[in-house]
Amino acid sequence: MSIEMYAATDVGMKRDHNEDFVGITPSHGFAVLADGMGGHNAGEVASEMSVDISTGFLKENLTDLPIAEIDPETGFTRESVLAKQAAMMANDVIFNTAKQKPECAGMGTTLVIAIFYGDRLTTAHVGDSRMYRLRNETLTHVTEDHSLIQEQVRRGLLTAEEARNSNIKNLVTRALGIEEGVEPDVVEDIVQAGDMYLLCSDGLTDVLPDEAVRLTMVEHMNDMKKMADELIQMANDAGGPDNISVILVHTKKNFQRKKGIFSRLFSRND
């Protein structure tokens, strides 16, 4: 009945400030990671806003929600609908702030939200921050980047290795706060006990191939802090050109959210 989460972020070797932002809320089973960009130091404003807004919104709305109920209109669970709404709400607020404050003009951010409930997970993402799953020592991409290079890979014009070495890998085709309205990608999947999930910014994956990430995760399965530290250290050893953030989520058994007082008093299941 438990999940464990661990988050770490590092400025890297080349930047003088950290525009990434991470947030974990184990009591409600969700994690949020954002990689800000643009404006004069406004990238970090955008990433922090996106994490704060979506965290507040999700906390409030997940508390008394029955687990994995299907929203008949969309075919998604209620949790997925909330994840999407959280991203869209953060987009609105960042976009409006950027319009009002000249020092924030042009700011934007990527966002990955992962919610764990029952034996399911929902991932909503915008931009090129990623989520991976390690299951039985096999590493799988849960998200697909919104980047120009990923579009080339999908069409078969580039291999994953060529993509990692390309000099246009940082051109994202979707981000939060850039325009009115955003369309996050939302996916649901089944979680199994023993899965390890990795949310990360492109500061990690631009310099480390998937196999290096996989081997490091496999080696430190028993120690999440060590796993996170080691991943960051490897990215820094490879030059650390960008900020590096990782969130790790280890599932032990199916996770149930702590119920709020209202539902504890009135739920028939209790």
Added chain:
Amino acid sequence: MTHKFILMLNDEKISEHDIDKEATIIGRGEQADIRLDHRAVSGKHARIIRVGNKCIIEDLGSTNGTFINSRKMPKHLLQHGETIQIGNYMLRFSHDGQESKQKPEPEMDSDKTMIIQPPSQAKERSKAEKDMPLGAIQMLSGPLTGKSYELVNSLTNIGKGDQCRIKVKGFTVGKQAAVITRRHTGYQITRLEGMSKTRVNGTALGEQQHLLADGDIIELGDIKMQFFIK
């Protein structure tokens, strides 16, 4: 490094254009940097974005589309020698690598993340993604032969457990043997649990998810079913 286009009409070279700006507009309108006078060309048809020493062509929502090597593309990273077709014009892209040694380009901060999506395109794209195809599963054997399930939900699980939408009985079949997830890029199947392996077109699924194609045969225990796009 210089980038240029050789503009051709009916296999004859008309002119040459250097790509020296960050953004170059191709179209019929007056604001276009490269003007193509033909009724199949939109006012602002496409644009070329220079990023470091790479060029990207992006269709600006034109009526008749932009074709690269005969394929219609919303956006494309140009390679030396590729041909762009707009209306009945051809543009051959070339970049000369020799000159770069004499005139080094100012180094671009390629680690800085940038956003290249113009707003109008984003709307079109998200509209297109809302129209993602609907898949379905039809049972080809077993007690439910002929029954079909539309895969409207984001997640459809298969197995003998009560919570599974597609039920498959059998001693070796897992409670939740496999799951089909719906994504913008299509439907993916992942095996989960149980002794009985889930097979797609005769091949057992490994740890990685598998992208389903129209007509794929899925086998679980002694039950066969088919995936198809509606």
